[in-house]
Amino acid sequence: MKKTVAVILVLLAGKYVYAQTATDIEAKNCKPVAVYSVSENIWMTPECAPDGQVCRMRLYPKRISANTNYGWHDLPFNELRDVLNALVRVETRGAKKEAFGATATGGGSAWTTYIYENVTFTLVSFFPTTSFDGVIFKKGGVCLSRT
Numbered sequence: 001m002k003k004t005v006a007v008i009l010v011l012l013a014g015k016y017v018y019a020q021t022a023t024d025i026e027a028k029n030c031k032p033v034a035v036y037s038v039s040e041n042i043w044m045t046p047e048c049a050p051d052g053q054v055c056r057m058r059l060y061p062k063r064i065s066a067n068t069n070y071g072w073h074d075l076p077f078n079e080l081r082d083v084l085n086a087l088v089r090v091e092t093r094g095a096k097k098e099a100f101g102a103t104a105t106g107g108g109s110a111w112t113t114y115i116y117e118n119v120t121f122t123l124v125s126f127f128p129t130t131s132f133d134g135v136i137f138k139k140g141g142v143c144l145s146r147t
Contacts, residue, residue, distance in 0.1 A: 037062070038083050041075065057087060084121065094118040 026032065038044040038059070047056040061075045094117020103112040114121040 038087070039079050041079055042083055044083075044087070059083065088119050092118060 022032075033045055036044045036046070041062050042059055043062050045058045045060075046054045047058075049055040059080070097115040097117065099113070099115065101112060101114055103110055105111075109124060109126045111122055111124045114123075
């Protein structure tokens with residue numbers, strides 16, 4: 001008798017327990033974010049203005065993908081440079097503005113801003129920061145904004 005009651009309770013509970021759908025998660029939290037693989041080690045997340053134009057891109061090191069766990073790794077300078085040049089071509093950036101390459105620090109991090117006429121690059125790193133052996137920064141990211 002006890003086994004029969006236990007089986008009935010499990011069957012009834014199964015009727016009310018189900019996995020969440022993507023719609024359920026979006027309704028409770030937020031809409032999904034588009035993430036693009038722009039190179040072997042770099043992800044890019046864009047933000048769009050109401051007119052549909054990309055107004056901000058965030059670049060950051062890959063941590064994991066379908067086949068690889070990248071762990072915490074450095075973001076190679078040459079790869080980052082190539083991605084930045086592909087996303088925002090040099091000839092479309094415009095003239096460099098005042099305070100080009102200014103760095104600010106605080107809270108265990110540093111951010112360097114490169115302001116052009118049409119775009120702003122902000123490189124963020126967390127201490128320990130830059131080594132000049134071909135690695136741009138450790139455990140940080142890059143933000144590109146339309147100016």
